[in-house]
Amino acid sequence: MDDKTTARLGRVASRQTLVLTHVGRKSGNPYDVTIWFVVTGDKIILPTANVSRNWVKNLRKTPVARLDIGGEKFEGHARFIDDSGERARLMPLLRRKYWMFTPIIAFGQLLALFGATSEPGAFELTMDQAS
Numbered sequence: 001m002d003d004k005t006t007a008r009l010g011r012v013a014s015r016q017t018l019v020l021t022h023v024g025r026k027s028g029n030p031y032d033v034t035i036w037f038v039v040t041g042d043k044i045i046l047p048t049a050n051v052s053r054n055w056v057k058n059l060r061k062t063p064v065a066r067l068d069i070g071g072e073k074f075e076g077h078a079r080f081i082d083d084s085g086e087r088a089r090l091m092p093l094l095r096r097k098y099w100m101f102t103p104i105i106a107f108g109q110l111l112a113l114f115g116a117t118s119e120p121g122a123f124e125l126t127m128d129q130a131s
Contacts, residue, residue, distance in 0.1 A: 005074075010039070013038075017037070018034070018044075018067050018069040019032050019033070019034050019067065019069075020033050020035055020055060021065065021066040021067070022055050022059050023058060025057055031055070033055045035048070036098060038090070038094055038097055042127070043125060043126060044067065044074075044076070045093065045123070046059075046078070046125060047094050047120065047122045048120060048121050048122065049120050056121060065123075065125055067125070074125075074127050075128045077125065077126050077128070078123040078125050079124045081121065
């Protein structure tokens with residue numbers, strides 16, 4: 001990744017949310033959703049507590065994303081993180097950034113453990129250099 005994009009990511013890393021524009025898997029229309037994120041190095045992680053959400057299904061089908069983070073625009077490609085171990089290694093980053101929601105995050109993990117909710121998931125986004 002180029003230094004300019006890395007610097008831009010660094011400037012927005014402390015923001016709480018981003019707007020993800022994704023493509024509808026059935027309609028082909030663009031949709032926006034406001035979600036949490038974590039910047040780690042030159043990647044953006046998009047966690048979700050529910051892999052059944054439409055934005056997750058849409059991004060899995062068409063892994064192209066546009067992001068608006070505090071007025072900074074990015075474009076990139078998403079990779080769904082299938083490996084539970086890899087997701088577990090990202091949890092400390094999520095807990096550190098969203099520390100005030102730690103009890104809610106832990107409760108969600110407990111519900112998933114007992115099958116009351118779907119397994120949490122996450123995407124790793126690699127930014128396009130020209131974004």
